[in-house]
Amino acid sequence: MKKLLATAIFALMGSGAFAQTTQGTIVISGSLGINRNNVKSENLYNPRTTTLTSVSLTPGVGYFINDGLELGASFGLNYSTYKLDSNKESDTYKSKDTNTRFDFSPFIRKYFMLSDKFAFTGTASAGFSIGKHEFEGSTSPITIESSTKGAFAYITPGVYYFPTEKIGLSATFGSLGYSATTWKSEEGSNKEVQSDFGLNLSSSTFGIGFSYYINR
Numbered sequence: 706m707k708k709l710l711a712t713a714i715f716a717l718m719g720s721g722a723f724a725q726t727t728q729g730t731i732v733i734s735g736s737l738g739i740n741r742n743n744v745k746s747e748n749l750y751n752p753r754t755t756t757l758t759s760v761s762l763t764p765g766v767g768y769f770i771n772d773g774l775e776l777g778a779s780f781g782l783n784y785s786t787y788k789l790d791s792n793k794e795s796d797t798y799k800s801k802d803t804n805t806r807f808d809f810s811p812f813i814r815k816y817f818m819l820s821d822k823f824a825f826t827g828t829a830s831a832g833f834s835i836g837k838h839e840f841e842g843s844t845s846p847i848t849i850e851s852s853t854k855g856a857f858a859y860i861t862p863g864v865y866y867f868p869t870e871k872i873g874l875s876a877t878f879g880s881l882g883y884s885a886t887t888w889k890s891e892e893g894s895n896k897e898v899q900s901d902f903g904l905n906l907s908s909s910t911f912g913i914g915f916s917y918y919i920n921r
Contacts, residue, residue: 724870725918726816726824732767732775736875736914752792759785759909773816779830781808799843806836806853816865824865826875831858838888855886873916879906
């Protein structure tokens with residue numbers, strides 16, 4: 706009896722044969738991520754306040770090439786600022802980093818259906834990004850502008866809830882992957898390259914989403 710029950714559960718998770726995730730279904734989706742982190746240090750020798758704010762909006766479209774298997778693409782709009790305010794009595798300093806970025810990312814997403822209302826998902830995506838970086842400092846004062854471009858590949862887990870056959874609500878958190886970004890100054894030939902690989906569990910990876918499923 707236990708073996709029969711386990712077989713039925715794994716068959717259910719692997720099939721994805723529910724109205725929302727059947728072959729031929731079209732998905733129109735969008736996700737939103739908002740993060741704000743404020744740290745205030747009252748260290749006697751280096752008192753400072755740092756504030757990180759980020760907002761991301763990611764619309765997308767997908768098509769189920771098989772039951773429970775979605776192929777699609779998303780378009781990301783990302784904005785972030787990092788502010789530093791140093792409050793030394795002898796040396797007051799302020800700076801602000803602003804990043805604006807556009808991403809294009811094809812993806813493939815597998816739905817592991819637990820019931821007709823809930824599913825776990827695993828999404829593999831890869832793509833490129835272009836953007837702009839601006840640094841402002843109170844020393845001088847100075848403003849430095851640079852263009853950015855990059856490439857990335859990620860695996861992202863998620864959970865979906867289907868209140869109706871047409872609507873899905875999702876939440877994602879964390880990612881495993883690789884990214885490489887190049888900054889090039891608008892004036893001069895200065896260039897900086899940064900690459901990252903690993904597991905990211907920061908709060909900036911949390912996002913909520915909405916999906917609309919158009920069945921045949």
